[in-house]
Amino acid sequence: MIRRMPIHISRRFLKVWRRDLIVYQRIWKINLFTPVFEPLLYLLAFGVGLGGLVGKITYQQHDVAYVAYITPALLAVNIMYNAFFENTYASFVRMYYQKTFDAMLATPLSLHEVITGEILWGATKAVIATVIMQAVISVFGLIHYPHGLLIIPLAFLGGLAFGAMGMVCTGLTPTIDVFNLPIFLLITPMFLFGGTFFPIDHLPGWAQKVSLLFPLTHLVEALRQICFGLIQPGILWNLLVLVGVFLVFFPIALAVMHSRLIR
DSSP, X not given: OOOOOOOOOOTTHHHHXXXXXXXXXXXXXXXXXXXXHHHHHXXXXXIIIIHHHHOEEEETTEEEEHHHHHHHHHHHHXXXXXXXXXXXXXXXXXXXXXXXXXXXXXXXXXXXXXXXXXXXXXXXXXXXXXXXXXXXXXXTTOSOTTGGGGHHHHHHHHHHHHHHHHXXXXXXXXXXXXXXXXXXXXXXXXXXXXXXSSOXXXXXXXXXXXXXXXXXXXXXXXXXXXHHTOOOTTHHHHHHHXXXXXXXXXXXXXXXXXXXXXX
16 A cells, blocks of 8 residues: 655655666776767668668758667667666665665765765766767767757656656556566557657548657657757757656655555
């Protein structure tokens, strides 16, 4: 049973974030590989391969190359994966196998501060991976500057949203193997139908409405406007959705983790 508990969070949650940062600094070379080479593989496969078949896509009454069209989606998926997987698999390992959460709870840190620090670290890791990927993609001239500088704070916001969602899954998942279920039911549909590889207006009407419920859809759209330098007032709605996702899932994450760890 999940009980609503008063939320008490002090600046001590930053110590949890700092602990994860120190661990990351020891293994940063391994984490550098994916955000450097993954965009190159996607750009080669979709830009050179599929892009030659698709040609150009119309976006906001502008014809853009397919490789340019999917570039913001690659950044968005990178943000989603890094935050969600950090606060599911990695957080679960720290909680269940390494007993890191138990050790931190033996200090003056509260559970809410531990979980807040974990989600903040998930968002931070999403930002780090995004900065690296953005640097690689920028070499190909696929990001419009100075608008492209807005990608970094947007990556942090997206990381908070997907990190909170991931932490809810961690609180509800009995074993690490069960993470396959939210990935299949939530992450994969967003990856395929969140406006990543084709415009959502090509989907049936009902599917378009469903895709608008995906936070990834709004992250992709916001990133697209920024990358193309075509920012419209509608981007505020995309940002509000991401903020709303975080505000909804963050207290749920605190509640389910409290129910799981505090008995």
